[in-house]
Amino acid sequence: MENESYLHELMKCVRxxxxxxxxxxYEExxxxxxxxxxxxxxxxxxSMGHIKPSYxxxxxxxxxxxxxxCSGTCPLGIDIKEVIYHGRTLLKKPDVSRRLLRLIVKLYVQSPDLCFRLFKASQFLLPKRLNEKILPFPLELPESPFKSNRHVFKTSNNKKRGRIAVFTGCVINFLYPHLAESLTNVLQQLHYDVIFPAGEVCCGVPLRSLGLEDEAKRLAKRNLNIFKSLNVKAILSLCPTCTLALKVEYPKLIGEGIENIMDISSFFIDKLGYFHPLDNTLRFKEAVYHDPCHLSYGLGVTIEPREILKNIGLNLKEAEREGCCGFGGIFSLTFQELSGALLNKRTNDLKKTDAKTIITSCPGCFLQLSRNTENIPVLHLIEVIKEAI
Ligand code: SF4
Ligand code: SF4
Structure with missing residues (x-):
């Protein structure tokens, strides 16, 4: 967002x-x-100079x-999230408390593999207390097969329906690569070849959340160059934050986005016939679905995952109200108390349904909810789909 339109948006607000x-x-x-x-x-x-930046x-x-x-609720159409992103770029200089974090995130996007390796080593080398300060929850870092090389997984039969590319995203790549394997497996069973293009970089959201707009633009341009030139039926992502960034936020950031990227439920919704369990072998019969904010508010996708789950044969329960899980990427590290309070509220609402399983479509929500659900398993939608077919 340019300064001029930022001021224009701020002035439009009628409070x-x-x-x-x-x-x-605010609710919290x-x-x-x-x-x-x-x-x-x-x-x-x-921006009017009436107050100064303070802690x-x-x-x-x-x-x-x-x-x-908040964004869809403004009667004047103010894009509140974009305004806040821009506000953060203006505040990054006086914000000394996040200087080190900015440096770490900048290093990470330059060499993610190296940073994860260093982080993994630090889990063994640093005292437990210090580790807990860096990351308030234990995290396993598996070896991901989807690193920087190009991967092509061909379907083995002759009923080929085309090629699908996957935007892996950092959380899937480094924490939950098994979810990308599940997606590949499902797509192959539906007779698609699957491509993981070489050179994918972070979607840029962590940088933008810290006010590092120029650095985020560089990543956005790299992803755009790689993904827009692919000759594929669709680009799928298991992470709604990445999908929202590439599809909706890149046009505002660099003037062009990746139109054919979508979440998995939007892609699979017209292929429901494939998802009937063969002999009702699903491990569970009922579940509650948690809407990830970036999928529901950002991309407007709420019906599709529910339709898929009902079609699979699940008795789907609904929480009494919507709610954020409190993850928010870097937010969960820098506002741990608030993040924990939002998590408690959300998991209490989900537990009240008495559902034996929680299903969501976002690896961030999956990570966050799993921290507070004790014996109730949390699953990503792709795991359920894989099990069903
Ligand atoms: S927390 Fe969510 S609803 Fe509140 S200002 Fe930020 S984007 Fe808007
Ligand atoms: S809804 Fe829009 S006009 Fe109303 S207070 Fe929020 S930003 Fe301002």
Whole structure:
């Protein structure tokens, strides 16, 4: 966003407060400055020179989890999330508390493999207390087969339906590569060849969340060059944050996005016939589905995963209300208390349904929810689909 349109957006706000009603951080803290409207007012006052950047102000702007729940609610069409992204670029200089984090994230996007290896080593070498400070939850880092090389997995039969590319994303690549394997397996069973193109880089969202817009633009351009030139039926991603970034946020960031990228439920919805369990062998019969914010608010996809799950034969329960799991990537590290409070609220709502399994479509929600659900298994949608076919 250019400075001019940023100011224009800020001036459009009539302070009606519609956006505040859906803001999870406001709902938790009940403080005006922890809500969408309050943040916009702060950024407006800052841009007019009425207030100066302070620790508290910076805290308020960076405590937005970037869920996007507010953006569709503004009667004037203000793109609140984009405004907050831009506000963060203006605040990154005075924000000394996240300087080291910015440096680490910049290093990570340059050499993700090396950083993960160093992090893995630090888990053994550093004292437990320090490890817990870096990351508040234990994390296994498996060896991913989807590293920098190009991978092509061909379907073995002659009923080929075309080629599908996968945008893997960092969380899947480094934490849950088995989910990418499941996706490959399902696509092959549906007679598609599957490509993991070489050279994919981070979608750029962690950089943008820290106000590093120029660095994010460089990554966006690299991904765009790789994925737009592919001759494929579709590009699939198991991570709604990546999908939203490449499809919706890149056009605002670099003027062009990747149109044919989609989440798996949007792709599989017209292939429902394949998902009837052969002899009702699913390990569970009922589940509750958790909507990832970037899939529901960002991409408007809520019906498709439910349709797929019902078609598979699951008795699908619904939580009484919507809710963010409190992950938000870097947010879960820098606002641990708030992230934990949102997680508790969400898991309580999900547990109240008495469902024996929780299903979601986002690896971030999967990671976060798994921390607080004790004996209730959390599954990514692709695992359920794989089991069903
Ligand atoms: S993006 Fe989410 S947390 Fe941020 S202001 Fe909007 S509703 Fe609140
Ligand atoms: S809904 Fe729009 S106009 Fe109303 S307070 Fe929020 S940003 Fe301002």
């Amino acid at each position: 009606c407060g519609s956006c505040k009603a859906y803001c999870p951080t 803290e009940i403080t005006e400055s922890m809500g969408a409207r309050g943040r916009l007012v702060l950024l407006y006052e800052l 508290r102000l910076i805290d308020r702007i960076f405590s937005c989890i970037l869920c996007g729940a």
